[in-house]
Amino acid sequence: MTTLHIREARADDWEAVWPFFHDIVRQASTYGIDPDIDMAAAKTLWFDVPEKSYVALLDNQIAGTYYLKTNHAGPGRHVCNCGYMVSADARGQGLATQMCRHSQQIAKAMGYLAMQFNFVAASNIGAIRLWEKLGFAVQGRLPRAFQHPEYGLTDALVMYKWL
Template sequence: MIREMTKADFEVFWPTFESVINAQETYAFDPEMSFQQAYDLWCESPLKAFVFVEGDQVLGSYYIKANGMGPSNHICNCGYMVAEAARGKGIARQLCEHSQQVAIELGFKAMQFNSVVSANDVAVALWQKLGFNIVGTIPSAYKHSKLGYVDSYVMHKQLGH
């Protein structure tokens, strides 16, 4: 089930969030950020945040926000995280599909991912299957904990008609 995220949900999700940012393989977030900084970034700054829950477990989450201001506020941006034990079960796909529907309901005309780490093959392939195109490559934009400097992609998809 996907629903809006509460602070209690984020508390359950925090170990996943912390694990993802500490791995330094997919997100350009400070691995030293506090719980409150992470909560503000993921839940307070965006327009909305959602969770994928199964029983009392939070298996994944995403946020949605405008990618720009003023004349660019018709394009949204999202970030997704899935608990390590739940990966490979289609949760990211469900979260992304849900986020696209929410984006359309909120009036967004397109969705853009500003920095998809090129070494994140699973995410790149999934986003492409879901209709996102690589519209730009930022050379050596991400310092991967295992691979060193790798490229990041800007990915984009028009929504609706």
């Protein structure tokens, strides 16, 4: 039986996160992050800038991660933004579902009223299906905003959920 534990990330967790983060970003098919980002800049982006970053452990091995941050300051500070990544060998085990549920609980505890995903590639059907299952709705479509390596110019979606 596989055990799942999600906890706040520590700086020394980055060594375990970097290989799958790098693999996902290098594929350039789901995230609008420079595929050539180096390890230090990636750590800053994912672990240091967000208000909170978490790791998901399957049988005590880091298999996923997410960040949580304010989407916009000032009058928009009640809306947060999250990003999630799961290692290739841990996919299909419900890890993204559990991290998204966990992030919503944390967001509520931090006083956020809504969660927004700013740039979901329309070609990322699995993620869109999951976010909709978890109560997110498409609120906007950015035509040809994502350059997919296989499909070319692809729409990007803005997805939103009132918490």
